[in-house]
Amino acid sequence: MSKKEEFSQETIDYISKLALLELTDAEKKDLSTQLNDIISYFHKLDDLDTSNVPPTRHPLENIKNVYRNDIPTEGLSNEEALQNAPHKKEGFFKAPKILKD
Amino acid sequence: MIIVTSHDNIIIGLEIHVQLTKLKTKLFCSCSSKYRGAEPNTYVCPICIGLPGSLPVLNEKAVEFAMKLAIALGCKINKSMYFFRKNYFYPDLPKGFQITQYNKAGGKAFGDGGKVIIKKKSGKKEILLNRIHIEEDPGRLVHKGSIVSSPYTLVDYNRSGVCLIEIVTEPVINSPEEAREFLNQLKSIIQYCGIADLDLEGSVRVDANISIKGHARSEIKNINSFKEVQRALKWEIRRQKNFIKRNKLLKQETRHWDDSRRVTVGLRSKEFEKDYRYFPEQDLVPIELKKSYIEKIKNYLPEMPNARMKRFQNQYGLSEFDSEILVMDKDIADFYEEAVNSEKDFESKEYKLLCNWLKGDISRWLNLQNKKITDTDLTPIQVVNLVKLIEEGRITGKIAKSVIGDMMLGTPIKKILKQQGKKRIADEEKLSSICKKVIQENSEIIKDYKTNPRALEALIGKCMKETHGQADPKITRKLLLEYIEK
Numbered sequence: 001m002s003k004k005e006e007f008s009q010e011t012i013d014y015i016s017k018l019a020l021l022e023l024t025d026a027e028k029k030d031l032s033t034q035l036n037d038i039i040s041y042f043h044k045l046d047d048l049d050t051s052n053v054p055p056t057r058h059p060l061e062n063i064k065n066v067y068r069n070d071i072p073t074e075g076l077s078n079e080e081a082l083q084n085a086p087h088k089k090e091g092f093f094k095a096p097k098i099l100k101d
Numbered sequence: 102m103i104i105v106t107s108h109d110n111i112i113i114g115l116e117i118h119v120q121l122t123k124l125k126t127k128l129f130c131s132c133s134s135k136y137r138g139a140e141p142n143t144y145v146c147p148i149c150i151g152l153p154g155s156l157p158v159l160n161e162k163a164v165e166f167a168m169k170l171a172i173a174l175g176c177k178i179n180k181s182m183y184f185f186r187k188n189y190f191y192p193d194l195p196k197g198f199q200i201t202q203y204n205k206a207g208g209k210a211f212g213d214g215g216k217v218i219i220k221k222k223s224g225k226k227e228i229l230l231n232r233i234h235i236e237e238d239p240g241r242l243v244h245k246g247s248i249v250s251s252p253y254t255l256v257d258y259n260r261s262g263v264c265l266i267e268i269v270t271e272p273v274i275n276s277p278e279e280a281r282e283f284l285n286q287l288k289s290i291i292q293y294c295g296i297a298d299l300d301l302e303g304s305v306r307v308d309a310n311i312s313i314k315g316h317a318r319s320e321i322k323n324i325n326s327f328k329e330v331q332r333a334l335k336w337e338i339r340r341q342k343n344f345i346k347r348n349k350l351l352k353q354e355t356r357h358w359d360d361s362r363r364v365t366v367g368l369r370s371k372e373f374e375k376d377y378r379y380f381p382e383q384d385l386v387p388i389e390l391k392k393s394y395i396e397k398i399k400n401y402l403p404e405m406p407n408a409r410m411k412r413f414q415n416q417y418g419l420s421e422f423d424s425e426i427l428v429m430d431k432d433i434a435d436f437y438e439e440a441v442n443s444e445k446d447f448e449s450k451e452y453k454l455l456c457n458w459l460k461g462d463i464s465r466w467l468n469l470q471n472k473k474i475t476d477t478d479l480t481p482i483q484v485v486n487l488v489k490l491i492e493e494g495r496i497t498g499k500i501a502k503s504v505i506g507d508m509m510l511g512t513p514i515k516k517i518l519k520q521q522g523k524k525r526i527a528d529e530e531k532l533s534s535i536c537k538k539v540i541q542e543n544s545e546i547i548k549d550y551k552t553n554p555r556a557l558e559a560l561i562g563k564c565m566k567e568t569h570g571q572a573d574p575k576i577t578r579k580l581l582l583e584y585i586e587k
Contacts, residue, residue: 068158071125072131072133089255093257095254098242
């Protein structure tokens with residue numbers, strides 16, 4: 001895949017939809033350039049031969065099985081939980097409707 | 102309307118989400134998981150409402166519980182695994198992703214394969230499983246009015262982060278009835294594992310993939326109880342068959358089970374793209390399960406319903422049918438065993454009697470009251486006493502049936518009988534006068550008796566009626582015979 005194709009108009013449209021972002025044409029153009037630069041930078045890794053290196057799934061691969069006991073502790077009050085919520089109602093967080101009209 | 106006659110061309114696969122309700126805390130935080138009935142957003146903390154900077158820590162007991170179920174279902178447990186983020190935007194998901202397990206991209210489910218054996222009229226069938234894995238429950242959405250007309254969505258995160266086990270079957274279920282039977286067996290196994298009480302409201306959610314062979318499948322979401330699954334599947338099969346009959350093309354779609362209207366409806370979700378961009382969750386370190394740990398859990402695991410059923414047949418001489426009914430509900434089976442073992446003199450006759458009372462009148466009462474046997478004050482000893490009183494001829498079966506209701510509420514049988522004045526009349530003088538009276542009043546039956554000795558039973562019946570079932574049958578019989586011969 002060539003670098004130009006990686007962030008085609010379609011790709012930008014698709015990932016902005018996944019991210020729930022509405023972008024102007026100018027923003028899309030800007031982001032396309034920026035994302036291409038970032039990806040090209042990562043392509044430097046292709047210079048290394050990693051065919052014999054197992055994939056790293058976690059930076060702390062030697063630490064395993066970090067557990068917590070099943071003992072309840074007090075959490076937040078309703079007021080604390082909602083204090084940063086821009087929209088709330090009767091102790092609930094309030095969100096937009098989830099279905100299309 | 103099309104009547105579904107053959108199920109051979111129906112293909113069903115189920116995804117069952119079960120809350121591990123026997124855990125005291127959530128999967129990744131120490132919030133109590135006993136949120137039922139609580140005010141919204143009062144069982145929450147920075148981790149389960151996804152505040153920036155909060156870090157999840159895995160509940161060790163959740164791993165143990167998942168392992169119990171994996172062993173019980175015969176899954177192959179993956180010894181090395183890690184969690185993934187499943188990314189999508191929905192108000193019930195505070196972080197914008199769900200922490201779950203993934204069996205692709207180098208990931209592994211908790212357990213692969215496994216099976217549940219179900220009983221069919223034509224014999225037994227193995228329902229093969231694809232996998233089981235653990236994940237966190239999303240929050241709960243509350244709609245004003247219906248999901249469609251509600252102008253906004255209210256979100257309660259008390260449920261957010263509660264530990265779920267997802268069980269995925271292969272598409273090998275061929276009818277709604279098979280699906281129901283499978284879920285009943287699964288429920289029983291989960292109860293035996295001691296990891297969840299699936300009678301708790303909202304502890305179960307099922308998604309069903311269903312298609313008619315050769316046609317597009319639909320996925321039904323939002324089935325919130327095992328009972329509803331059979332109903333939803335039946336409805337959906339009828340819908341699909343109607344489509345095919347009218348030569349309309351079925352499309353692959355997600356449908357929503359509306360349990361108040363009892364129909365499935367196609368829903369168009371806002372901004373829905375099925376691209377979850379799974380990637381390993383870096384806030385949690387990998388899990389590595391040692392063989393010795395798995396063996397240890399295996400040894401702790403209680404006897405499963407299938408093995409117990411076979412033991413009941415051998416140990417108590419019960420039929421396969423009886424044992425199956427008894428073991429299905431672990432509480433009933435435990436109650437039964439406590440009862441039979443509390444009386445040294447009991448043998449197969451009493452074993453069968455105890456079984457009959459439990460699966461008959463007692464179960465009927467529990468079903469009517471929608472209660473579990475552990476919710477009642479009935480004790481095994483009381484049922485043993487009931488059986489003994491009947492055996493000794495001190496009360497009749499009829500009286501026994503009439504007192505079950507009071508016994509379930511905790512009143513000892515002997516006390517009930519005393520209060521109701523119902524006890525065996527064994528006093529010969531008292532019985533003599535009753536027998537004489539019955540003989541005098543029933544000369545026809547006496548005549549009949551000369552040619553038909555079985556007419557005596559009718560006379561005993563009359564004596565019973567006179568005494569409201571309290572006359573001792575043996576003494577009554579002896580006295581009646583004496584007087585008739587005279």
